[in-house]
Amino acid sequence: MRTPDFAATRRDLVMGATLTTAAVATPRRPGARAAAADTPATGPGAPVMKIAFTVNGAARTLDVDTRTTLLDALREHLDLTGSKKGCDHGQCGACTVLVGGRRINACLTLAVMHQGDEITTVEGLGTPDRLHAMQAAFIKHDGYQCGYCTPGQICSSVAVLEEIRAGIPSHVSAELEARPQVTPAEIRERMSGNICRCGAYSNIVDAITEVAERPA
Amino acid sequence: MKFDTPATTNPIDRMTLVGQPLDRIDGRLKTTGKAAYAYEHQDAVRRHAYGYVLGAAIAKGRITAMDLAAARAAPGVLAVVTAANAGPLDKGEMNTAPLLGGPQVDHYHQAIALVVAESFEQARDAALAIRVDYARAEGAYDLAAARDTAEKVKQSASATGDFERAFAAAPVTLEATYTTPDQSHAMMEPHASIAAWDGDALVVWTSNQMIAWGAGELAKTLRMPREKVRLISPFIGGGFGGKLFLRADALLAALGARAAGRPVKVALQRPLVANNTTHRPATIQRIRLGAGQDGRITAIGHESWSGDQKGGQPETAVDQTRLLYAGANRLTQLRLAVLDLPEGNAMRAPGEAPGLMALEIAMDEMAEKLGLDPVEFRILNDTQVDPNDPKRPFSQRQLVECLRLGAERFGWRQRNPRPGQARDGRWLTGLGVAAAFRNNLVMKSGARIRLNSRGGITVETDMTDIGTGSYTIIAQTAAEMMGVGMDQVTVRLGDSSFPASAGSGGQWGANSATAGVYAACVKLREAVAQALGFNSADAVFEGGEIRAGNRRVALGQAAGAAELVVEDSIEFGDLDKRYQQSTFGAHFVEVAVDSATGEARIRRMLAVCAAGRILNPKTARSQVIGAMTMGVGGALMEELAVDRRHGFFVNHDLAGYEVPVHADIPHQEVIFLDETDPVSSPMKAKGVGELGLCGVAAAIANAVHNATGVRLRDYPITLDKYLDRLPELA
Incomplete structure (x- = not known):
């Protein structure tokens, strides 16, 4: 349901997130792969921010819609579809990933909140040939x-x-x-x-x- | 291959691989996140867009106006699909209500629009900008209120002997009414699809239990040739009947992709699933039992009322009562009311699951009236023939053995027959039992098999693995038949370009689909023998070789430079009519009820199952413990709460619709009786995935009664229904 102050709310979010990025910009690590300005899952006209974090040991930078959850950033932008979307509301746990070693529901957190974080998904625990x-x-x-x-x-x-x-x-x-x-x-x-x-x-x-x- | 006489000895009987508790062959993919589910085939399409579904906000009525301007103008939006612009659509044979509604609305959260945008976030944002005006109509949403309007249906109706007279004359009688609520499949993966057009041909990666049905229904709905539609569904994140049919995600993805001129991904948002898709309908069940003082049933009557959309179907809750117990005078009858709630349809063990929730409490009540042990009462009323047609035997029926072994293993003798007597600290404890029964259905099933020059075998069939272990048991079947190791077999499933199979439903999948693979392997054995100059009748397939006397040749040589490819299917004759084929079991449960708060906890669970040859005891056991877990949900928590004013299920997500979690489930035990059923198929197997659910909830209800002395007949058994009736605190 749209509320009259929705636009203002979104603007505040973008501003806040931009400040966060500026404050904690991290140097690119070796092996980092810069995403295209418009990754496939981020359309034109979207409120986009650049973020950098480490996923399964590799530095990744992304231009993401500020509304994009960590889960969708992993699944739709980084093609790490091991983390599942069962409910998108933090009710089922299928999206559980490790951030800094602690488990969280990746659907309940925005990607832009994870600047500089170390994220481990199921793909990072082990592979079919080298199981955890x-x-x-x-x-x-x-x-x-x-x-x-x-x-x-x-x-x-x-x-x-x-x-x-x-x-x-x-x-x-x-x-x-x-x-x-x-x-x-x-x-x-x-x-x-x-x-x-x-x-x-x-x-x-x-x-x-x-x-x-x-x-x- | 036609299967019309009972199986004799065949290569499956070697049981070197079939019947062994092997790990799943898809386990490494599933545990590492490498198994690709419907929404995850993004590598297969280029430049896909995202769809977001808008569901109707009323249960019944019409859309009077739909303002799409803001949505169309929103950033990133590529198309907005509605019934007004989707072009002419048909309706699938198995869909009761149209999958894309408008202007008429048939149920709450019926899809009325799909917004396609460059990103998921943009599609979602734009969907919220659609303004819809409705003219709401009056509807019927209350089964109890509509009960008197329900009409008799022929399905499952039976009358043997003179039930009314026998019931009136019986020295001991029980008459009681039981209710079961609407339930949701609540599978973990929401319905999801990616659709891509190539000219007039359509490919849909989807999550569907029945590929051939789905492809046919999608073609029919889109009014296009069946051969132009391809469905691909290699991994399915649970179904339980909720993905038997074409649903809105696949249709809308196809329409959205056509409108946007690009592949489109659509997943039903979780809050839509309960009302947009199908559910298990609620029932009101009236059971009447009459018996002599000796405990033998003389009259058994079971009537059930359920509701569905106009043109829908009844919940066949009386089915098991036709066959489970002896008794000369019998009556079963279903009645169906028209309701405007979302579409009712099959959920795991349709009919038997809710039917046994009622019947097996009634049996417990009757045993108590007769002063008999509930296990002994059931054994006393066993029958080895169809009670409606005594000339027709059960192909196998080991219900008594299940009950006896279960009672022994579970420590049934410790049960105090007087309820409310057993205590463990602050807990009231009790034991409960129920019979499990589910018919064994067989379905035509095909497979194609490729043998390559290295002796590798590839099986292709449109069979699905919804967690049931199909990949693994099909590999076991092919490896056993061809005498090769598991590592020589590749299994490819869930693609409508493969031969049509039985699919996953009605617990027919494992037996029928492996029998189809068996048939194709028999043909391949013939082809190999012929190619290499062997007489197939005395050839042995073992160790990757074909052998007769002193001569042995590697299988791969039959393939030569190319592949040797055969295809066949299993078709079933009338053995299921000459014999009653059913599966049996017994569930035993210990519960503890907090004497002060009424909180009920499950302490122990045991299932003993007799279901033909168990093709893989590890995966079959998982099917049964999973079903027992669903039974705990049905007993203690699962209920779609109906808003009877506005006509929808209120608790339509995974927080509101409670299902069991880790903390609700104790260690579970399963015992499979040694059984082969040569009447069911060359595999001599039967289904087990639904049997495991049948009777569980009643066993829990009976255990709660044994613990507390409170008899509850309305599911789910939540403490608000009995807190005021618990024994006085000491």
Whole structure:
């Protein structure tokens, strides 16, 4: 629904974002690939900004519409379609990626908010020929069916184990001061932002548990 | 290949690969983000544009004016498609309401416009600038209110013996009414398509369970020759019946691409999915059971009311009641009311899933009335023949074995038959059981197989893998038949340029599609034997070779420099009429209900299934645990909330329509009984993906009753329905 002050709101957003860019402009790293002024998914007349961030270890610069989510920047501009769009509203978790090692819903954040950030998607965890341990465990335990939530589940799983190692408590942790343990209850609680409609939960918990128990 | 006599021994019986719990062959792609779903084939098209769908804001009525000027003038906009400018469109045979509405509106969020722009953001922004004026009409949105207007339908109707008299005469009777709500498939990938025209030919990358249906329906809707339409759907992010049919994304992408002169991508925005697409219709079910004091059922009656758009179909919730239990006097009847809610249609185990939600509570209630254990009551009323036609046997029926083994493994004896007695701290605990039943359907299915000079096998069929494991079991089938390793087999699916298959629906896919591959492999074996001078009857295919006596030749030699290509299909005779083919199971559940708050938690779940040969126990188990998870949703949370004034499903996204999450699901156990069914196909397999859902919700409802003493007959079982009836706090 359009509101009378919509235009003003958008202008404010563009201005704010421009200032952000100016403040944190980062030097191009070796291997960076400058995108064309108009990437295919950004049309003429759009409020466009240049951003630079690191995706899966490679520096990337993009001219993006300020309305473009991080998810659409990855999927539509960088052709990293591993991160999925299930709801575009932060309800399903299929778009989960790691930003600075922490998991976020890439659909709930704008690309222009990630100037200088280090982003890891499922493609950055491993490849078909060199699987991440979590990817291999999902295959072994059949922790998926249709596969659409899977990249989000895997990114979340990797982050969950890090959160537990870092001592971050959850809703089911018995004590806030004690170190949380890797238990099925902890895993289920922390993974509950990632919906799997095919219902592979029981197998996903087995996969995560196996990776957690493996010596580092 | 015609399959009209029960299978005898064949190469599948070797079970060196078929029947083994192999990892999915597409697992490396899916876990690394390299499996390309419908919206992700951007490498296949050049300069694609983006479509954004506008849904109708009323449930019924007419569009009186549509102002597109602002949208057309918005930055980046290439085209705005509406019914007024789309050109003449037909309607698919399987669509009840048109996929592009206007000026008439048939249901809420029916698509009425597609905005095509250079970017997704521009298309979205412009779509919001379309101004639509409506003349809203009165509609019927309340099944309970429309119940008396519902008309009898012939489908699933049956009358055996004299039900009314037997019910009246029965010493022990139960009569109760149960309700199930509208449910949404809520698959993780929204309906999505990319359409590209090449002259008058159309290619659509889409997400569809039934490729041949979809291609035919799209051609019909666009009034173009079927052979000019190609559908490609290699990976499908869940369907559950919601992607059986052509939907608005594919049609609008095609129309948008034509209007813009460029390929166009369209994904239904998540908030549109519940109202724009199909759903499982709500039911009101009346069940009457009569039995002797000995516990034998003498009268079994099941009637169900559901609603749909005019010209739509009933939810066949009485189907299982025709066949599941013995009893000389039987009555089943469906009634259908006209409602103006979105289109009802198939969702996983249509008919049986909601039907068993009711029937299997009724069986629990009746067992209690008779003072019988619910497992024993079901066993007592088993039948090995079609109760309506005793000359017609079940091809296989191991319901009793499922119940007995499940009871033993689950510790059923620990169940206190008196409800509300078992406690674990603040939790009231209870056990519940339900029978699982789903008919086994068979469908004609074709495949093409290529053998190359290196002995590599490529299977091509338009079969789909919606998470079911089709890629893997088809590879297992071809490898087993041809005597090669899994690494020698490539499987290509979901392309309408491949032979038409059974597709994914009605749990017929695994058995029918692999049987089609079997048929093509039999033909390839003949061709190989002939090419290399073997008699196929005594040739053995093993280790990448064909062998007879002392002579052995590598398979690839039959291909020569080119490929050896064969194509065949499996066609089923009347074995499904001479025998009743069904799948059976038993679900056992332990629940804990918070004695103060009423919060219900699932503690343990076990399914025992008898469903023919299990082609891959790993992927089949996943089908069953996934179905059990959906059953938890049906029992405890899933309900499309109907706005009965304005006629739409209110909770139309993944936050409002609650489905189970990790924290809702315990470790799940599945046992498959050792079974082969030579009547079903040369694979001797049957379906299992829907069986796993059937009965789960009732087992949970029965467990909640056992825990609390509260009998609930209206799904979902949410605590507002029983909090005031919990036992007094100690």
